[in-house]
Amino acid sequence: xxxxxxxxxxxxxxxxxxxxxxxxxxxxxxxxxxxxxxxxxxxxxxxxxxxxxxxxxxxxxxxxxxxxxxxxxxxxxxxxxxxxxxxxxxxxxxxxxxxxxxxxxxxxxxxxxxxxxxxxxxxxxxxxxxxxxxxxxxxxxxxxxxxxxxxxxxxxxxxxxxxxxxxxxxxxxxxxxxxxxxxxxxxxxxxxxxxxxxxxxxxxxxxxxxxxxxxxxxxxxxxxxxxxxxxxxxxxxxxxxx
Amino acid sequence: xxxxxxxxxxxxxxxxxxxxxxxxxxxxxxxxxxxxxxxxxxxxxxxxxxxxxxxxxxxxxxxxxxxxxxxxxxxxxxxxxxxxxxxxxxxxxxxxxxxxxxxxxxxxxxxxxxxxxxxxxxxxxxxxxxxxxxxxxxxxxxxxxxxxxxxxxxxxxxxxxxxxxxxxxxxxxxxxxxxxxxxxxxxxxxxxxxxxxxxxxxxxxxxxxxxxxxxxxxxxxxxxxxxxxxxxxxxxxxxxxxxxxxxxxxxxxxxxxxxxxxxxxxxxxxxxxxxxxxxxxxxxxxxxxxxxxxxxxxxxxxxxxxxxxxxxxxx
Numbered sequence: 001x002x003x004x005x006x007x008x009x010x011x012x013x014x015x016x017x018x019x020x021x022x023x024x025x026x027x028x029x030x031x032x033x034x035x036x037x038x039x040x041x042x043x044x045x046x047x048x049x050x051x052x053x054x055x056x057x058x059x060x061x062x063x064x065x066x067x068x069x070x071x072x073x074x075x076x077x078x079x080x081x082x083x084x085x086x087x088x089x090x091x092x093x094x095x096x097x098x099x100x101x102x103x104x105x106x107x108x109x110x111x112x113x114x115x116x117x118x119x120x121x122x123x124x125x126x127x128x129x130x131x132x133x134x135x136x137x138x139x140x141x142x143x144x145x146x147x148x149x150x151x152x153x154x155x156x157x158x159x160x161x162x163x164x165x166x167x168x169x170x171x172x173x174x175x176x177x178x179x180x181x182x183x184x185x186x187x188x189x190x191x192x193x194x195x196x197x198x199x200x201x202x203x204x205x206x207x208x209x210x211x212x213x214x215x216x217x218x219x220x221x222x223x224x225x226x227x228x229x230x231x232x233x234x235x236x237x238x239x240x241x242x
Numbered sequence: 243x244x245x246x247x248x249x250x251x252x253x254x255x256x257x258x259x260x261x262x263x264x265x266x267x268x269x270x271x272x273x274x275x276x277x278x279x280x281x282x283x284x285x286x287x288x289x290x291x292x293x294x295x296x297x298x299x300x301x302x303x304x305x306x307x308x309x310x311x312x313x314x315x316x317x318x319x320x321x322x323x324x325x326x327x328x329x330x331x332x333x334x335x336x337x338x339x340x341x342x343x344x345x346x347x348x349x350x351x352x353x354x355x356x357x358x359x360x361x362x363x364x365x366x367x368x369x370x371x372x373x374x375x376x377x378x379x380x381x382x383x384x385x386x387x388x389x390x391x392x393x394x395x396x397x398x399x400x401x402x403x404x405x406x407x408x409x410x411x412x413x414x415x416x417x418x419x420x421x422x423x424x425x426x427x428x429x430x431x432x433x434x435x436x437x438x439x440x441x442x443x444x445x446x447x448x449x450x451x452x453x454x455x456x457x458x459x460x461x462x463x464x465x466x467x468x469x470x471x472x473x474x475x476x477x478x479x480x481x482x483x484x485x486x487x488x489x490x491x492x493x494x495x496x497x498x499x500x501x502x503x504x505x506x507x508x509x510x511x512x513x514x515x516x517x518x519x520x521x522x523x524x525x526x527x528x529x530x531x532x533x534x535x536x537x538x539x540x541x542x543x544x545x546x547x548x549x550x551x552x553x554x555x556x557x
Contacts, residue, residue, distance in 0.1 A: 178342075180376040189350070 004129040011133025017110045018141025018191075019198045024110045027101045028142060029187040035158045038146030039139060040094040041101060044087065046135025048079045049111050053119040053131035055079075060120045072115045077106045110138060141194075148190045153182030261358065264494075265318035267438050271429035272325050272489065278425040279418035283333035283386075287418045290340050291328035297341040298324030301348040311357070319358045323347055326366035326489060329419025330482065330529070331373075334385040339377060343369035363536040364496050367529045374529070382524075386415035395480040395525040398473070401463055406472065409479035420482045430488035442504045443497055443511075444487040450512025451483065455520070462520035483515065486528040496536040503539075503546035510535045510542075 017023045024045070032038040055075050056063075063071045084102045087095040095102065105111065114134055119127040150156050155163035155175045163175035180186050280288045302320040306313045314320075324344050331340050347369030352361045374381045384393055393416050394404040408414050412422025419426070433439045455477050456469035466473045477483070491497060491511055498507050511531050518527020 176377065178376045179378070180372060183375060185372075185375070 003126050007126055007129040008133040008136070011130065011135070011137040012140065013137075015134075016137040016141060016198070017134055018138055018145070019195045021110075021113075022195075023113055024108050024138060025191075026104065027108065028145065028191065029184070031098055031101050032142050032146040032149055032187060032190075033153070033182045034097075034150045034156070035143055035146035037094070037097050038142035038144075040087075040091070041098055042135070042139025042142040044083050044098070044102065045105055045108060045110065045138055046132070048076065048083055048105055049114060049135045049138075050128055050131035051079045052076045052111055053114055053127040054124060056115045057119040057122060057124045057127035063120070068116075068120065069112075072112060072120075073106065076111055076115070080105045110134060144194055145187070145190050148194065149181045149186050152178050153180070153186060260317075261319065262317040264438050265322050267433060267436055268322050268489070269318055269325060271433045271438075272322070272329065272419070274425040274428045275329060275419040275422060275485065276325065278412055278422040279329060279333070282412060282421060283418055287333040289337050290331050290333055290335065290418060291325065293337040294328035294331065294340040294344045295321055295324035298327070298344040298348050301345045302353065305349060305353050306357075314358060317358065320348060323352070323365045323369075326419075327369050329485060330366065330370045330417050332381060332384050332416075333418050334383060335373075335377070335380045339373060339380065343373045346372045359495055361495055363533045364490050364493050367490055367533050367536075370529050371533060384415035384417075391415050393481065393525065394476060395519070398463070398476055398480065399519075399525045401465060404476050404480070406475045406479055409476065416480075417482065420485045423479045423484050426484045426488060430484075433488070439488070439492040442501065443492050443508045446505050446508025447487045447491055447511045447515075448478070448483075450509045451516050452478070452512075454513055454516030458516065458520055477519065481519075481526045482528040486515075486532055487511075491532055491535075496539060498539050498542045498546065500543055500546040500548060502548075503542045506542050506546060507535055507539065510538060 011017070015021055018028055027041050027045070031041045052072075052075050056072060059071070059075075080103065083105070084095075087098070087102060114130060118130050122130070147157055150158075151162060154177045155161060155165055166174035166176050181190065276291055280291070298320045299315050303313060303315050305311075306315075327343050327347060328340055331343070347365035351363060351365040351368035352358070355361050383390055385391075392400070394409055394414055397404050409421075410423050412425065414421050430439075430444070434441065452474055455474050459466045459470060459473050459477075460468060463473070491508070498504050514531035514534060515527050518530055519525065
């Protein structure tokens with residue numbers, strides 16, 4: 001597996017920001033009331049993440065270590081402003097639905113986390129793929145939560161009426177939406193349920209004799225690695241490759 | 243001779259009071275209220291109680307089988323949860339709604355947190371609030387004698403007068419188990435006599451509530467004076483206060499274990515219930531008051547931890 005596809009796999013599966021790293025919980029819980037909002041939020045974040053990873057990786061030898069956080073914020077905020085104006089201009093409905101969470105992408109911990117732990121230490125091309133992988137992982141996570149919440153909470157998927165609704169006025173039998181799932185508590189329930197599900201799937205895969213997921217394709221040494229679950233078992237302290 | 247000496251480690255004396263005994267007593271104590279509910283609302287009430295109880299027990303059984311845990315349906319705790327949820331449902335709601343609530347209460351609120359003794363809030367009330375938020379329409383529509391009418395509490399909130407005598411007996415619209423104060427009190431007296439609950443939590447709850455309503459009732463309703471007896475009686479007999487105070491606030495798992503803590507807990511319940519009823523958006527607030535107070539229980543216990551003999555004092 002070469003470096004770029006490894007970064008994609010890392011972001012989508014191994015260190016999925018939503019279900020494994022548990023980063024960016026604020027937009028995850030708040031905007032996933034429908035699948036389309038989840039995808040919109042995920043893709044906006046992906047665009048910002050790829051561009052900021054690229055620029056920060058280019059500037060990584062120029063930015064002094066002591067002021068790196070303000071520098072990262074300036075880079076990220078510029079891209080967020082661009083994305084915000086583009087959304088407002090071309091998809092105003094999505095812009096209205098996402099609301100305050102678009103400007104808040106600036107302080108999304110996935111973006112700052114990737115800048116800090118990957119892009120500021122690695123070359124440009126892997127950083128771009130890292131951004132794509134993490135962004136798509138985030139998008140997939142949000143879309144999954146959004147689809148589940150939308151189906152249970154309103155019987156729709158991506159805006160299409162999937163399950164015919166019951167109508168008490170005419171006595172028509174059908175699906176009665178469980179409204180709590182498109183309200184705040186539903187976000188927590190669905191997030192916990194899906195996280196448990198993916199842990200189960202990964203554990204089953206590991207038990208069947210595939211490579212243990214946690215240690216797969218760890219070739220960077222611990223300094224650039226964000227996997228805190230590993231705890232230095234793969235490369236014990238002092239044996240890092242760097 | 244040596245066979246007479248039985249060697250074992252402590253405990254040597256065991257109490258005959260077990261979880262199963264207590265839960266069985268609670269079930270028996272709930273029977274008057276259930277029977278009255280079925281008499282009052284007819285067959286739909288019976289179907290609702292049956293559906294919530296059966297699905298609560300089934301959920302517990304299936305989950306524990308799947309997870310290879312010890313099956314604990316014999317301790318009656320699932321029966322109590324199911325029955326309490328059923329008593330908290332309007333009879334006009336469809337039976338599957340009660341079943342869904344039971345599944346949520348047992349599976350999410352109780353079993354996922356570790357089963358009996360580990361749940362952080364009352365499963366029956368957790369389930370009721372889940373249903374209340376999900377299906378607000380069906381959960382707050384009360385049909386009595388074929389007529390959809392407001393509950394006495396809703397009428398009170400609108401400033402209308404209510405018949406306290408009817409509320410005492412229970413021939414009013416409401417959820418299945420909450421309407422008859424007399425039937426609930428019979429069950430509560432039974433529980434107090436056998437020692438399953440004591441007066442500390444329900445007593446402080448009701449006293450605090452009365453004081454709160456007495457003082458602040460006039461700010462919510464212009465026709466009510468300071469400590470208006472009729473208004474207070476109506477609030478005491480209306481809604482889920484009695485059922486909540488005697489059967490749900492006293493749940494062993496989700497109430498404080500320390501004696502001072504139980505007083506704090508009861509007072510918190512009274513204040514929250516009064517606050518929700520007088521100034522909240524809906525007429526009823528007992529279930530939210532209880533589950534919010536449930537969340538405070540660990541903190542209350544921490545603050546009211548009794549000092550061991552000899553600790554503290556003058557130095």
